[in-house]
Amino acid sequence: AQSVTQPDIHITVSEGASLELRCNYSYGATPYLFWYVQSPGQGLQLLLKYFSGDTLVQGIKGFEAEFKRSQSSFNLRKPSVHWSDAAEYFCAVGLMNYGGSQGNLIFGKGTKLSVKP
Amino acid sequence: DSGVTQTPKHLITATGQRVTLRCSPRSGDLSVYWYQQSLDQGLQFLIQYYNGEERAKGNILERFSAQQFPDLHSELNLSSLELGDSALYFCASSVGGSGTYEQYFGPGTRLTVT
Numbered sequence: 001a002q003s004v005t006q007p008d009i010h011i012t013v014s015e016g017a018s019l020e021l022r023c024n025y026s027y028g029a030t031p032y033l034f035w036y037v038q039s040p041g042q043g044l045q046l047l048l049k050y051f052s053g054d055t056l057v058q059g060i061k062g063f064e065a066e067f068k069r070s071q072s073s074f075n076l077r078k079p080s081v082h083w084s085d086a087a088e089y090f091c092a093v094g095l096m097n098y099g100g101s102q103g104n105l106i107f108g109k110g111t112k113l114s115v116k117p
Numbered sequence: 118d119s120g121v122t123q124t125p126k127h128l129i130t131a132t133g134q135r136v137t138l139r140c141s142p143r144s145g146d147l148s149v150y151w152y153q154q155s156l157d158q159g160l161q162f163l164i165q166y167y168n169g170e171e172r173a174k175g176n177i178l179e180r181f182s183a184q185q186f187p188d189l190h191s192e193l194n195l196s197s198l199e200l201g202d203s204a205l206y207f208c209a210s211s212v213g214g215s216g217t218y219e220q221y222f223g224p225g226t227r228l229t230v231t
Contacts, residue, residue: 043223
């Protein structure tokens with residue numbers, strides 16, 4: 001069955017430090033992968049997506065993610081974290097069924113990021 | 118602002134009651150998804166509609182139902198509410214019906230069942 005695992009429930013980093021959030025997926029076909037961010041009391045905002053091609057994808061707010069098929073991973077990175085990055089981050093895999101006419105996202109449990117001043 | 122609107126923002130109701138959550142997708146998007154977010158279950162897919170037709174069902178209880186209207190807005194109906202139905206309900210929309218399309222999320226409706 002398809003699944004997404006985010007091993008870290010909560011991560012704390014200092015402002016200005018680098019960040020890496022881990023995501024592992026289980027999916028039988030070519031995965032379509034997404035990272036979303038949720039600020040407290042807000043909806044989910046799409047940070048970036050991977051469909052095919054270059055395994056390093058750039059997103060908004062200075063985030064990037066690297067797809068590694070051999071490790072079934074899609075880790076999110078940022079070279080220098082800002083206090084405003086404190087939020088919860090969700091990795092997701094998109095399903096495609098019935099010739100592409102239906103599908104949904106399967107989400108990981110999320111990683112909460114705290115930023116120390 | 119994602120362009121997806123949801124009403125109401127907050128809803129407080131009693132056990133056994135019925136409520137309706139509303140969603141308007143982004144202009145041009147044909148597919149609407151409903152997700153439930155709770156502390157213990159995380160983000161769970163409930164149901165998907167594409168251009169008025171139901172296309173996929175996830176972990177949706179029989180007490181819950183949804184529909185998508187000709188103008189493409191959608192409603193999620195929750196009946197015989199239980200305390201465990203308290204959660205954040207999100208609507209998302211996308212251009213196509215496949216989960217490979219980017220989904221844009223609304224701000225959510227926070228349902229509290231007392």
